[in-house]
Amino acid sequence: MKPETLERIRKFSDDREWDQFHTPENLAKSIVIEAAELLECFQWSREYDLQHVKEELADVIVYSQNMIDKLGLDVDEIVNMKMEQNEKKYPVEKAKGSAAKYDQL
Amino acid sequence: MKPETLERIRKFSDDREWDQFHTPENLAKSIVIEAAELLECFQWSREYDLQHVKEELADVIVYSQNMIDKLGLDVDEIVNMKMEQNEKKYPVEKAKGSAAKYDQL
Amino acid sequence: MKPETLERIRKFSDDREWDQFHTPENLAKSIVIEAAELLECFQWSREYDLQHVKEELADVIVYSQNMIDKLGLDVDEIVNMKMEQNEKKYPVEKAKGSAAKYDQL
Amino acid sequence: MKPETLERIRKFSDDREWDQFHTPENLAKSIVIEAAELLECFQWSREYDLQHVKEELADVIVYSQNMIDKLGLDVDEIVNMKMEQNEKKYPVEKAKGSAAKYDQL
Numbered sequence: 001m002k003p004e005t006l007e008r009i010r011k012f013s014d015d016r017e018w019d020q021f022h023t024p025e026n027l028a029k030s031i032v033i034e035a036a037e038l039l040e041c042f043q044w045s046r047e048y049d050l051q052h053v054k055e056e057l058a059d060v061i062v063y064s065q066n067m068i069d070k071l072g073l074d075v076d077e078i079v080n081m082k083m084e085q086n087e088k089k090y091p092v093e094k095a096k097g098s099a100a101k102y103d104q105l
Numbered sequence: 106m107k108p109e110t111l112e113r114i115r116k117f118s119d120d121r122e123w124d125q126f127h128t129p130e131n132l133a134k135s136i137v138i139e140a141a142e143l144l145e146c147f148q149w150s151r152e153y154d155l156q157h158v159k160e161e162l163a164d165v166i167v168y169s170q171n172m173i174d175k176l177g178l179d180v181d182e183i184v185n186m187k188m189e190q191n192e193k194k195y196p197v198e199k200a201k202g203s204a205a206k207y208d209q210l
Numbered sequence: 211m212k213p214e215t216l217e218r219i220r221k222f223s224d225d226r227e228w229d230q231f232h233t234p235e236n237l238a239k240s241i242v243i244e245a246a247e248l249l250e251c252f253q254w255s256r257e258y259d260l261q262h263v264k265e266e267l268a269d270v271i272v273y274s275q276n277m278i279d280k281l282g283l284d285v286d287e288i289v290n291m292k293m294e295q296n297e298k299k300y301p302v303e304k305a306k307g308s309a310a311k312y313d314q315l
Numbered sequence: 316m317k318p319e320t321l322e323r324i325r326k327f328s329d330d331r332e333w334d335q336f337h338t339p340e341n342l343a344k345s346i347v348i349e350a351a352e353l354l355e356c357f358q359w360s361r362e363y364d365l366q367h368v369k370e371e372l373a374d375v376i377v378y379s380q381n382m383i384d385k386l387g388l389d390v391d392e393i394v395n396m397k398m399e400q401n402e403k404k405y406p407v408e409k410a411k412g413s414a415a416k417y418d419q420l
Contacts, residue, residue, distance in 0.1 A: 036351030044309035058187035082163035099254035141246030149414035204359035245347035268397035292373035
C-alpha cells in the first residue's frame with residue numbers, strides 16, 4: 001500500500017476518535033465480520049459481483065491494517081515470519097499440486 | 106508490503122501449483138477461516154498471545170493478497186474507493202466518538 | 211434435542227464452572243469460530259469428511275444451545291419468530307427457485 | 316425443537332424449491348455468515364440488542380438444522396458423540412474454572 005493510502009486509513013479513524021473502539025479484540029471481531037461479508041458474495045454460487053467483492057475485500061484489508069497499526073507491527077516482518085513457517089510446513093516436493101493440510105501430506 | 110514480500114507470497118503458490126485451488130470463492134472461504142483463527146486468540150479474554158496474533162493476522166493478509174492477485178486488483182485503488190464511501194457514510198461531525206452504525210448516526 | 215442431551219450440555223459446563231466464561235459476547239465469538247472450522251471441511255473442495263463435518267456442526271449446535279441457555283431463550287419461540295420474518299421477506303411466488311436476496315427479488 | 320417448528324423450517328425451503336442451493340458446502344458458508352452477523356451484535360461492545368441477537372441466533376440454528384436435514388443426521392447422535400469427545404478432552408479435575416485449551420491444560 002502506498003504511504004498516502006495508509007495515511008488516509010489512519011486519518012479516517014483519528015478524525016472520528018475511533019481509536020478507543022479499536023482494541024485488538026474488537027478489530028479481530030471486525031475482521032471476521034467483514035470476511036464473512038466477503039464470503040456472502042459467494043454464498044450460493046461461484047459467480048460474483050466484482051464491485052461488491054472489491055468493497056468487502058477492502059474492508060478486510062482496512063481492518064487488518066488497523067490491527068497492524070494498533071499493535072505496532074510491521075507487515076513485511078509478520079508476513080515473512082509466516083511465509084517461513086509455511087515454506088517449512090509445505091515442502092514443495094510434498095505439497096505440489098495438493099490441497100491437503102500439512103499434517104496429511 | 107515490499108515488492109520482495111509480495112514476490113515471496115506469489116512464488117510460494119506458484120512453486121506448489123496452488124493456483125488451481127485459489128478460486129475467488131475458495132480464497133473468500135480461506136480468509137474467513139483464518140480470520141476466525143485470529144479471533145480465537147481472543148475467544149475467552151481480551152488478553153492475547155502476541156506471537157499467535159501475528160501468525161494468524163499474517164494468514165489473513167496473505168490470503169487477501171492472493172485474492173487481490175487472483176482478481177488482478179490494485180490494493181490502493183480498492184482501499185481508496187472504499188475509504189471514499191466510508192468518509193461519506195460516516196461524516197466526522199456525526200461519527201466522532203461514536204461506534205454507531207452509519208444508519209443509526 | 212432430547213432433554214437428556216440438553217442436560218448433558220448443561221452439566222458439562224456446570225461441572226467445569228465454565229459459566230463465568232460463557233458471556234453472550236464470548237459465545238458469539240465461539241459460534242463463529244466453530245462455524246469457520248465447519249467451513250474448513252469445505253475449504254478447497256465440495257468433497258468432505260462426514261465425521262469431521264459432524265463434529266464441527268455439533269460444536270456450532272452446542273455453543274448455540276449455550277447461548278440460548280445463557281440468555282434464557284426458548285428455541286421454538288426464536289425460530290418461529292424468525293421464520294415468520296423470513297416467510298414475509300421471501301414470498302413463495304417471488305422466491306421460488308431463486309437464490310436472490312430479498313431486496314433483489 | 317418441537318416437531319412443528321422443524322416442519323416449518325423444512326416446508327419453508329420446500330415451498331421455495333431451495334433444496335437445490337442447500338449443498339453441504341453452501342450451508343457451511345451460510346452458517347458462518349449468520350454467525351458473523353450474530354457477532355456483529357457485539358462488535359464494539361459487550362452490550363447488545365436482545366431482539367437482534369435472537370434473530371441472528373435463530374438464523375444460525377435454522378441453517379444448522381438445514382445441514383442436519385441435508386446430511387440425514389440425528390442431532391442427538393452427533394451432539395452426544397461430540398460431548399463424549401469433549402468430556403475426555405476436558406477432564407473435570409483439570410478443566411474446572413479454566414478457559415485453557417485442552418492441549419494447554
